Amino acid sequence: MSATDAAVQEVGLRPTTQRIVNDFAIQVATVNGSGSQTANLVLLRSIFQMGVPVSGKNMFPSNIAGLPTWYTIRASAKGYIGRKKEVDFLVAMNPETAREDVLTLPPGAAVVYDEPLKLNELRKDLVFYPVPFDKLMQPITSDAKLRRLVRNMVYDGVLSRLLSVDMGQMEKALKKQLGKKLKAIEMNMSALKAGYDYAEANFTKQDPFVVEPMNKTQGMILIEGNAAAAIGCMMAGVTVVAWYPITPSSSLPEALIDYLKKYRRDPESGKTTYAVVQAEDELAALGMVIGAGWAGARAMTSTAGPGVSLMAEFAGLGYYAEVPAVIFDIQRAGPSTGLPTRTGQQDILSTAVLSHGDTNHPLLLPSSVTECYTMAMEAFDLAEQLQQPIFVMSDLDLGMNTWMAHPFEYPTTPFKRGKRLDAETLKKLGQFGRYRDVDGDGIPYRSVPGDGMPSYFARGSGHNEQALYSERADDYTKNLDRLSRKFQTAKKMMPKPDVDMAAEGGIGLIAYGTTHWAIVESRDQLKAERGLQTSYLRLKAYPFGEEINDFIDRHDRVYVVEQNRDAQMLSLLRIDLTPARVLKLRSIRHYAGLPIDGRSVTTELLSQEGEPDLGPKVSSFGTVGAD
Amino acid sequence: MATPTQPTPAPGKKINRIGLEPIAYRGSKTTLCAGCGHNAITERIIDSFWELGISPDQVLKLSGIGCSSKSPAYFLNQSHGFNSVHGRMPSVATGAVVANRKMIAIGVSGDGDTGAIGIGQFVHLMRRNLPMVYIIEDNGCYGLTKGQFSPTADLGSKLKTGVINDLPPIDTCALAIELGASFVARSFSGDPKQLKAILKAALSHRGTAMIDVLSPCVTFNDHEGSTKSYSYAKDHEEPLSDVSFVPFFEDITIDYDPGTSTTVSLHDGSKIVLTKMTEDYNPTDRLLSLRMLRETAMRNEFATGILYVEPDKPDFIDLLGLVDEPLAHLDESRTRPGKAALDEIMESFR
Numbered sequence: 006m007s008a009t010d011a012a013v014q015e016v017g018l019r020p021t022t023q024r025i026v027n028d029f030a031i032q033v034a035t036v037n038g039s040g041s042q043t044a045n046l047v048l049l050r051s052i053f054q055m056g057v058p059v060s061g062k063n064m065f066p067s068n069i070a071g072l073p074t075w076y077t078i079r080a081s082a083k084g085y086i087g088r089k090k091e092v093d094f095l096v097a098m099n100p101e102t103a104r105e106d107v108l109t110l111p112p113g114a115a116v117v118y119d120e121p122l123k124l125n126e127l128r129k130d131l132v133f134y135p136v137p138f139d140k141l142m143q144p145i146t147s148d149a150k151l152r153r154l155v156r157n158m159v160y161d162g163v164l165s166r167l168l169s170v171d172m173g174q175m176e177k178a179l180k181k182q183l184g185k186k187l188k189a190i191e192m193n194m195s196a197l198k199a200g201y202d203y204a205e206a207n208f209t210k211q212d213p214f215v216v217e218p219m220n221k222t223q224g225m226i227l228i229e230g231n232a233a234a235a236i237g238c239m240m241a242g243v244t245v246v247a248w249y250p251i252t253p254s255s256s257l258p259e260a261l262i263d264y265l266k267k268y269r270r271d272p273e274s275g276k277t278t279y280a281v282v283q284a285e286d287e288l289a290a291l292g293m294v295i296g297a298g299w300a301g302a303r304a305m306t307s308t309a310g311p312g313v314s315l316m317a318e319f320a321g322l323g324y325y326a327e328v329p330a331v332i333f334d335i336q337r338a339g340p341s342t343g344l345p346t347r348t349g350q351q352d353i354l355s356t357a358v359l360s361h362g363d364t365n366h367p368l369l370l371p372s373s374v375t376e377c378y379t380m381a382m383e384a385f386d387l388a389e390q391l392q393q394p395i396f397v398m399s400d401l402d403l404g405m406n407t408w409m410a411h412p413f414e415y416p417t418t419p420f421k422r423g424k425r426l427d428a429e430t431l432k433k434l435g436q437f438g439r440y441r442d443v444d445g446d447g448i449p450y451r452s453v454p455g456d457g458m459p460s461y462f463a464r465g466s467g468h469n470e471q472a473l474y475s476e477r478a479d480d481y482t483k484n485l486d487r488l489s490r491k492f493q494t495a496k497k498m499m500p501k502p503d504v505d506m507a508a509e510g511g512i513g514l515i516a517y518g519t520t521h522w523a524i525v526e527s528r529d530q531l532k533a534e535r536g537l538q539t540s541y542l543r544l545k546a547y548p549f550g551e552e553i554n555d556f557i558d559r560h561d562r563v564y565v566v567e568q569n570r571d572a573q574m575l576s577l578l579r580i581d582l583t584p585a586r587v588l589k590l591r592s593i594r595h596y597a598g599l600p601i602d603g604r605s606v607t608t609e610l611l612s613q614e615g616e617p618d619l620g621p622k623v624s625s626f627g628t629v630g631a632d
Numbered sequence: 633m634a635t636p637t638q639p640t641p642a643p644g645k646k647i648n649r650i651g652l653e654p655i656a657y658r659g660s661k662t663t664l665c666a667g668c669g670h671n672a673i674t675e676r677i678i679d680s681f682w683e684l685g686i687s688p689d690q691v692l693k694l695s696g697i698g699c700s701s702k703s704p705a706y707f708l709n710q711s712h713g714f715n716s717v718h719g720r721m722p723s724v725a726t727g728a729v730v731a732n733r734k735m736i737a738i739g740v741s742g743d744g745d746t747g748a749i750g751i752g753q754f755v756h757l758m759r760r761n762l763p764m765v766y767i768i769e770d771n772g773c774y775g776l777t778k779g780q781f782s783p784t785a786d787l788g789s790k791l792k793t794g795v796i797n798d799l800p801p802i803d804t805c806a807l808a809i810e811l812g813a814s815f816v817a818r819s820f821s822g823d824p825k826q827l828k829a830i831l832k833a834a835l836s837h838r839g840t841a842m843i844d845v846l847s848p849c850v851t852f853n854d855h856e857g858s859t860k861s862y863s864y865a866k867d868h869e870e871p872l873s874d875v876s877f878v879p880f881f882e883d884i885t886i887d888y889d890p891g892t893s894t895t896v897s898l899h900d901g902s903k904i905v906l907t908k909m910t911e912d913y914n915p916t917d918r919l920l921s922l923r924m925l926r927e928t929a930m931r932n933e934f935a936t937g938i939l940y941v942e943p944d945k946p947d948f949i950d951l952l953g954l955v956d957e958p959l960a961h962l963d964e965s966r967t968r969p970g971k972a973a974l975d976e977i978m979e980s981f982r
Binding site for chain 1: 660689690692694704705710711712713714715716717720722723724725726727728729730731732734735752753755756952953954955956958959960961962964966967968969971973974977978981982
């Protein structure tokens with residue numbers, strides 16, 4: 006922040022000459038259940054429609070109404086869509102949090118607030134814009150309930166004026182948000198105008214923040230990761246969905262249900278080409294998916310950490326009986342119930358080895374809404390090709406927040422159904438052995454009920470190549486070794502990492518999932534502020550491929566950056582890598598329940614390099630740990 | 633079930649209506665104890681499938697964990713088997729049947745597998761009325777772990793070690809009726825005639841057919857003081873009615889005295905004929921069924937027979953509104969929407 010000189014106590018004292026264009030974060034502090042989401046999305050969408058890259062992050066409580074909620078909208082001309090820790094423009098609507106919200110702002114920030122809160126008395130280094138919300142709402146409606154819901158649009162009007170967000174775009178966004186509810190649109194428009202008119206008549210611009218039209222969002226979409234994943238699942242031809250409600254996963258199956266209803270009915274009979282079952286718990290949800298996968302259906306479930314824990318036994322059955330299944334884990338902050346509405350990457354280690362005995366599961370690691378879509382399709386292919394459960398490790402930040410993306414491309418490759426027995430193969434093989442490794446890749450052939458091929462007896466107990474019950478040591482060991490061989494095959498089939506080898510011999514970074522967006526920004530900061538080039542490898546999957554060895558070999562030291570306390574991905578790397586390579590690894594971790602931001606990475610990396618971060622200093626929401 | 637044309641039997645060979653010999657319905661050799669009630673149930677399952685002429689490759693046989701759950705390996709070798717995890721067979725069956733509605737599913741569970749670890753999934757299976765036959769091989773104890781009490785063990789019954797059960801048993805039949813199950817029966821492994829008739833009726837029922845079969849554990853629970861022993865069950869069984877099952881493809885030849893029998897038509901046209909024995913029993917009256925179960929239990933007796941049936945209740949597949957073909961067999965052209973659909977969705981996010 007360079008607006009530190011904008012220390013203004015009262016409105017209208019000192020007009021600023023500084024301008025910060027399309028590079029700031031607005032935070033709206035409200036109470037959940039107050040209807041602020043419409044106003045926030047209209048504001049986000051208006052800036053987006055003006056061609057300015059945006060991202061929206063909701064920090065909400067695990068509660069239906071009455072607790073504090075913060076929504077952050079970031080505008081970034083450079084296109085950074087990760088979290089920005091420092092708030093530049095606060096809209097303080099919640100009396101409960103207003104005081105702390107104001108006290109934690111960096112100097113020079115601006116505050117729009119409900120006039121009776123008298124926040125201007127708290128600090129002298131901020132710009133304050135008091136708005137009499139209740140007074141402005143009086144002429145709009147006499148209905149107290151509607152007034153409470155619509156009053157949030159007043160701050161959109163005020164911001165439109167103060168930040169130069171085009172009112173025409175606001176109206177367009179509002180109509181998009183409310184659809185055909187004409188009366189609601191009319192009332193919201195009145196509130197919007199009331200805010201705009203009040204700001205125009207009473208405020209002189211005191212802060213430096215403005216939105217100016219750009220052309221960086223043309224043709225793009227705004228979407229949440231869970232909706233993107235749902236679209237991917239439908240396009241992957243999912244036929245059986247079993248799920249149990251849990252935050253932050255529920256919006257994935259709910260979006261999927263909406264799409265399936267619309268696009269997956271038989272045109273002639275009106276009957277469905279899918280089944281969705283809301284199960285009694287997550288155990289049953291995965292049990293149904295395993296049953297359906299065994300019967301040959303493309304089946305999936307979606308859950309979060311506590312659900313994954315419950316699924317452990319079935320995950321092991323899927324692994325050992327070799328049944329395809331797709332499981333989305335929209336990770337939230339743990340342990341235990343933890344923070345159900347906050348984000349993290351804390352299920353990586355436990356999911357990779359979920360269940361007792363010797364068990365491993367492939368993981369897909371989407372970092373963008375686009376990958377939520379594409380990896381959903383890859384997951385169904387891999388599940389059938391590898392004949393085992395595949396976990397897609399999304400998180401709350403990705404799943405429930407709004408992200409920009411290019412429209413998703415229609416898939417060009419047909420479904421990969423894996424090794425399914427047919428008459429020709431059976432003739433070639435001579436005899437069907439469900440768990441016989443005929444190709445040396447650890448992947449056997451399978452039949453499904455009703456396909457006319459020989460049946461077999463699937464079981465979670467010890468079995469031989471013929472799928473018969475066996476407690477023989479040689480059968481058991483042979484089978485476990487084959488499963489291990491299959492995991493080696495998986496390494497070659499999982500998506501390859503993205504590698505940018507910009508600093509060979511120097512510093513490398515390894516990250517995955519939503520941590521990616523902080524890395525993008527941190528690398529730019531390191532380069533611009535310190536002249537420090539870094540290389541970057543973004544993991545897209547576990548088990549790791551050969552590329553990771555090459556990457557580590559080509560760098561002096563490699564930072565593994567992730568959003569958990571225990572360096573979980575680093576731990577998985579330690580299991581796989583040679584001791585010499587492990588010695589090169591360092592760890593940067595972020596675990597505050599809030600998305601990791603670029604500045605936190607920069608600061609921590611420099612600290613471990615033995616240098617202070619001389620870049621913008623900010624107050625910290627987050628907690629950064631080091632080894 | 634369709635009515636096939638009767639194949640001409642080869643001389644001297646015993647074949648069913650689809651031309652298969654009984655051996656085609658057998659499984660691997662049992663590994664359960666000699667004299668185990670479960671083996672008798674296995675035999676009746678084999679008889680029932682053979683007599684009805686159900687093609688073994690059209691059958692899904694599923695189980696959880698325990699002695700009972702081993703038994704699917706001992707019948708219908710050509711069927712598709714899944715020995716899953718303890719107490720969770722209902723969910724696996726739900727997924728499999730939803731994925732392939734053409735298959736006939738039979739699940740074998742035990743009293744621990746159903747009444748203890750699996751009670752949650754059992755409850756929801758009954759609620760959903762998934763089309764399948766669900767058998768509880770009920771011996772009141774955990775056999776495979778050497779005889780601990782199960783939730784159907786009688787109050788006051790004694791372990792070999794002298795430990796007394798001081799908790800009341802769960803009546804799985806009453807529970808199933810309460811939960812909305814559409815076919816609830818109880819039988820005894822040592823009553824082949826009744827058990828077979830019930831199994832055949834269950835296989836013709838559309839919806840969940842739950843059968844609690846008292847099946848004495850010869851090793852851990854066939855002693856004085858156990859109400860699940862052979863002698864106790866034989867002495868205290870109270871058949872509600874004499875059950876006959878008349879498949880849809882057979883002529884009704886049995887002659888019943890008017891006023892002494894009740895006939896219930898199943899969805900495929902086959903009939904269950906219940907000959908009244910001790911009382912005026914109507915298996916379609918839920919309240920009556922529950923009252924009768926309570927009363928017989930209070931007399932320390934087991935009511936056997938078809939206790940409750942609701943033939944026209946929509947099953948889970950009906951409720952889901954699925955296409956006629958198995959979901960598992962739909963190809964990409966049916967399950968991946970065209971580009972226009974994706975374009976339309978993308979437009980909604982602009």
